[in-house]
Amino acid sequence: MFGRIGVVALALMLGGCADGDDDSDAALPVEPGATSSGKAASDSSFDKDAARALAKSALFVIGDFPAGWGATPADPDTEDGEELQKQLSECLDAPSNLFGEGADGVSEDSSDFNSPDEATTVSSSVSVAAPGRMRQFFDVMKGENVSGCLSEAMNAAVQAELKKSKDETTKDMTFEKPKVGQLSFPTLGDETVPLRVSMTASYAAFSFDFYLDLIYIRSGDNGVSVTFEGTDRPVSIETEQQYAEIAAERLAGLPGSTPSTASAAPSP
Numbered sequence: 001m002f003g004r005i006g007v008v009a010l011a012l013m014l015g016g017c018a019d020g021d022d023d024s025d026a027a028l029p030v031e032p033g034a035t036s037s038g039k040a041a042s043d044s045s046f047d048k049d050a051a052r053a054l055a056k057s058a059l060f061v062i063g064d065f066p067a068g069w070g071a072t073p074a075d076p077d078t079e080d081g082e083e084l085q086k087q088l089s090e091c092l093d094a095p096s097n098l099f100g101e102g103a104d105g106v107s108e109d110s111s112d113f114n115s116p117d118e119a120t121t122v123s124s125s126v127s128v129a130a131p132g133r134m135r136q137f138f139d140v141m142k143g144e145n146v147s148g149c150l151s152e153a154m155n156a157a158v159q160a161e162l163k164k165s166k167d168e169t170t171k172d173m174t175f176e177k178p179k180v181g182q183l184s185f186p187t188l189g190d191e192t193v194p195l196r197v198s199m200t201a202s203y204a205a206f207s208f209d210f211y212l213d214l215i216y217i218r219s220g221d222n223g224v225s226v227t228f229e230g231t232d233r234p235v236s237i238e239t240e241q242q243y244a245e246i247a248a249e250r251l252a253g254l255p256g257s258t259p260s261t262a263s264a265a266p267s268p
Contacts, residue, residue, distance in 0.1 A: 046104050051128040055108040058126045058224065058250040060243070062113065065122070071111040074123065084153050091149035094140045105129035120239070121229040124247050127222060128254065134223045141193045141216060147180040154178040154197060174202045186241060188248035189219035190258050196234065208232065215244045219257035224248065 062071050085099035107127045114121050127134065140146075155177045162170060178199040185194035197212040211234040215226040224247045228235040252259050 046130050048106050052106045052108060054254050055106055055126040055128045058124075058247070058254055059108060059110040060113060060122065060124045060247070061110070064243070064246060065113050068116040070114045070116075072114060073111050074109040084157055087156060088149055088153045091152060092140055092143060092145060095136075105133055119231045119233075120235050121227075122235070122239075122243055123227045124243075125225045125227075126247075126251065127224070128256065129221050129223070131221050131256075134218050134221050137223070138191055138193060138216065138218050147182070147195070150180045150195070150197070151178050154180070154199075158199070169203065172203060176200045176202075183213060183215075185215060185237075185244075188215075188244055189217045189251060191218050192216065198234075211235070213240060215240065215247075217244065217248050217251060219248065219251045219254075221256040222251055222254050224251045 062069065089095065089099050105127060106129075107125055110124045112121050112123045158175055158178070162173075162175070165171065176199055178197050180195060180197050183194035183196050185192060193216040195214045195216075197214070199210050201208045201210065209232055211228075211230040213228040213230075213235060215228075217224050217226070226240075226244050226247050228240050228243075251257055
């Protein structure tokens with residue numbers, strides 16, 4: 001399903017800050033195509049090419065953002081990402097193939113859209129799936145242990161990124177374990193799972209705060225995740241709601257989605 005679940009996004013954002021790389025996150029697909037038993041379902045009628053075209057049509061584009069914003073292509077999958085997918089599925093007691101694109105679903109990522117001061121990055125990932133697969137993912141993501149499992153997985157991602165870094169300054173930095181919690185956010189589509197990840201990095205007398213807000217939205221058999229990355233402070237709730245509503249509206253227009261708009265009720 002989702003190309004961006006946030007597990008490696010924070011690590012790569014930190015890697016970009018330390019090594020001078022502007023890329024801020026990597027694709028980490030979630031597979032639509034597993035049954036509740038954990039075995040992949042088979043649906044020969046699922047047209048992946050058509051589904052991929054639909055997913056691409058609902059992504060953010062540079063025209064969605066104010067003048068002066070830039071765009072950086074999303075990073076491809078990595079071996080580290082695959083290892084973290086496995087770790088996350090084990091921690092969540094989820095099907096082993098839940099976090100990986102399969103035969104019955106596709107996921108497409110937008111570019112990373114960066115504000116002129118580079119303090120804010122926004123991106124989206126759209127998944128088009130066979131019936132029932134998206135609902136299973138949301139059931140898992142609403143579990144009580146999601147925050148703890150994401151924190152552990154993200155911490156592992158950060159440490160893996162630090163080991164690969166060739167920057168001497170980075171090696172002298174101290175990174176706190178990521179904190180993951182729920183956000184109060186309007187319900188969009190059929191259901192919404194809003195999460196916030198925060199972490200502090202320290203070097204000498206300086207400290208830097210990083211925030212990663214992940215808004216997961218399901219509409220029928222399709223889903224979108226909207227990622228907001230902020231440096232020193234979280235992205236404003238007004239900005240997050242603005243772009244999450246754009247993403248939800250586009251998702252609702254896809255075949256297999258529920259034609260609905262945002263409600264006023266905050267997500268629990």
